[in-house]
Amino acid sequence: MTYVVTENCIKCKYTDCVDVCPVDCFREGPNFLVIEPDECIDCTLCVAECPAEAIFAEDDVPHDQRHFIALNAELSGRWRPIVAKKDAPPDADTWKGVKDKLSLLIR
Numbered sequence: 001m002t003y004v005v006t007e008n009c010i011k012c013k014y015t016d017c018v019d020v021c022p023v024d025c026f027r028e029g030p031n032f033l034v035i036e037p038d039e040c041i042d043c044t045l046c047v048a049e050c051p052a053e054a055i056f057a058e059d060d061v062p063h064d065q066r067h068f069i070a071l072n073a074e075l076s077g078r079w080r081p082i083v084a085k086k087d088a089p090p091d092a093d094t095w096k097g098v099k100d101k102l103s104l105l106i107r
Contacts, residue, residue, distance in 0.1 A: 001058045002037040003046060004072050006065040008054035009033055010105050011095040012088065017046035017055060019085040027079035030106035031089070036076035052096050075107065 010032050017033070018026045025039035026046075035046075035055075047055045056062070058069055095101070 001042055002040040002072075003035050003042065003044070003055055004037075004058055004061050004065075004069050005032070005034050006054050006056060006061060006068045007099075007101055008052040008097065009050075010101040011098075012052045012054070012092045014051045014088045014092060015082065015085045016049040016051060018082050020045040020049050024081055024083045025076075026082050027076045028082035029075060029079045032075075032105055033082065034072040034075045034079065036081075037073050078107075 013028075013031055013033060015026075015028075015033065018024075022043060022045070023039050023041050025036045025041075027034050027036055037058075042057075044057075047057075056065075061069060089095075
């Protein structure tokens with residue numbers, strides 16, 4: 001099993017999760033983070049650190065977010081690793097909890 005970043009990260013892109021990841025499995029896109037599934041060791045540390053509550057165990061991803069499992073796998077192959085926390089976008093808190101943001105994802 002792996003962990004999956006879901007829709008609530010889009011345009012929030014808090015990076016608190018990156019700081020606690022012992023294997024540097026996060027990848028950074030313009031307005032979203034993903035987890036490289038083959039590198040994730042299922043340690044669960046990132047889940048508690050995500051202010052947007054966007055990270056789930058693969059088996060626990062909400063039904064309407066299941067497509068993010070494949071999206072994490074796809075984008076992790078294209079995006080660069082992020083290994084240190086960065087400041088969140090200035091409007092991150094505005095986007096936290098907003099629904100239906102998939103169309104805003106910049107690939």
